[in-house]
Amino acid sequence: MTVPIGPAQLVEAVAAELDGLTDQPLELYVHVPFCASKCHFCDWVTDIPVNRLRGDQTARSPYVAAVREQIRYYGPLLTRLGYQPHCMYWGGGTPTRLEPEEMRAIHEALEESFDLAGLVQWSMETTPNDLTAERLDTMRELGVNRVSVGVQSLDPAQLRRAGRAHNRDQALAAIDLLRAAGIENFNVDLISSFPGETSTAGLAATLETILERNPPHVSVYPYRATPKTVMAMQLDREQMEAWDVGSMIEAYELAMEMLTAAGYHEYCHGYWVRRAEDEDVDGNYKYDLAGDKIGFGSGAESLLGHHMLLNPSAQYADYLRAPLQFAHAERFSLEEPERLTALVGGALMTREGVDFARFRRLTGFGFDELRTTRHFAAWLDLLQECGGRFVEDERGFRMERAVIHKAYITHLAYTMSHGLALARG
Known part of the structure; x- marks a missing residue:
């Protein structure tokens, strides 16, 4: 929703x-x-x-x-x-x-x-x-x-x-x-x-x-x-x-x-x-994807029970009038996988990467299901074009540490020049 x-x-x-x-x-x-x-x-x-x-x-x-x-x-x-x-x-x-x-x-x-x-x-x-x-x-x-x-x-x-x-x-x-x-x-x-x-x-x-x-x-x-x-x-x-x-x-x-x-x-x-x-x-x-959070205030984001909730800072006056009413609420879904780009991108910047069990607990579905969507398949391809190399085992999916900074900065420059959402933050 x-x-x-x-x-x-x-x-x-x-x-x-x-x-x-x-x-x-x-x-x-x-x-x-x-x-x-x-x-x-x-x-x-x-x-x-x-x-x-x-x-x-x-x-x-x-x-x-x-x-x-x-x-x-x-x-x-x-x-x-x-x-x-x-x-x-x-x-x-x-x-x-x-x-x-x-x-x-x-x-x-x-x-x-x-x-x-x-x-x-x-x-x-x-x-x-x-x-x-x-x-x-x-x-x-x-x-x-x-x-x-x-x-x-x-x-x-x-x-x-x-x-x-x-x-x-x-x-x-x-x-x-x-x-x-x-x-x-x-x-x-x-x-x-x-x-x-x-x-x-x-x-x-x-x-x-x-x-x-x-x-x-x-x-x-x-x-x-x-x-x-x-x-x-x-x-x-x-x-x-x-x-x-x-x-x-x-x-x-x-x-x-x-x-x-x-x-x-x-x-x-x-x-x-x-x-x-x-x-x-x-x-x-x-780390991103570490667990649920509740954000208080006009610019805060919350992740609760497989839902993303947001009160944008631009709606400050609305927040003062109705602080209990989140302006945006939706359940994570594979129909809108782009909503998870920033979270997954943040996790890939860490040593741990995406922990499969944590990811399922946060979103309600598996990472394998997410990465086969058209959006994430293309996004992961882009990260590889930017120099990212991925490692996967039974626990999770991560980027090789030696190339994280090059992949992140190259992707950052690409997204700035193309006006796309950043992988992180």
Whole structure:
């Protein structure tokens, strides 16, 4: 079904798919669609007016109330269906735009509505300019045990081109703040192949400085142009020049070389970790197709009982009026296999790939059935043309690790030039 579905009907549909299963792992996601600035590369906020994006606490108040209402409705119902939260992620936007009392209000609703005793990890995104000692104290008090910092670059000129609200000094100070607050598990997000850069020197300099701080996790995402973002429009107008595929691969391989030499290893394309024991925590819960999730907020996606549910961020006003009503709901089916492209693509970027048992549990049908559809057969052929090589055994289907980065970047460049949906994210 692709039309709005009432909350009661939705819960009945999910219960029918679960058919009495208990102890179902569940990811909780809270979407916070507020930021200090509208970054020129970010596709999460393209449809959000700047004045609402940068709204103060008074402007945010109706949204916080709507999120709390949605949590309090669905939490007890999902608990009765046998769902048990095992990880939680607050993203956006920028969750640390919220004041401490707003964080506490949302957490209070979560704690009242779910059994959070089984949470292994609670991650929260932030930007350096929004991270303060007071917010970190509140995050620690509530139970946040992992923080992801959107640094992107330490090059002042690149930060300006990207529309970031922070500077180099704030980015480095954020790492010191995290350690002073006792948060040892954190990630630094970077982007390679930014338009406007004419060589890999800026990326190398950024990585060198970041690695001197010895963060436990580092993410490096190859830049992707997405419609309606400022950078994508600048590229279309030839005000900036995109990197060619070979140069994008070269930039990423520079990052690979530097991170490997510093003792990191890649557990998923773009995600690097210092300690092997940390990989299990992130790997089990960050992979696509890992299990059901419920997303709270106007831009959140949910996967429940073989259903995909979505409230697009463009429908913010509708969400405030009816936070219990998902704007889009459909059961996964082989008639619309393209709905699973991003999920499968994300799984193929990981070391594990597509686990057959997990895939069936999430979708209600087998991966063999999906890949024989016309859409997926063509898509897998395209990945192979982009350099992907596949390995299959009785457990699952995965891509050879040695070629993941080349296949992903080549596919990324292809989809950007052809206007197709990306394989991941």
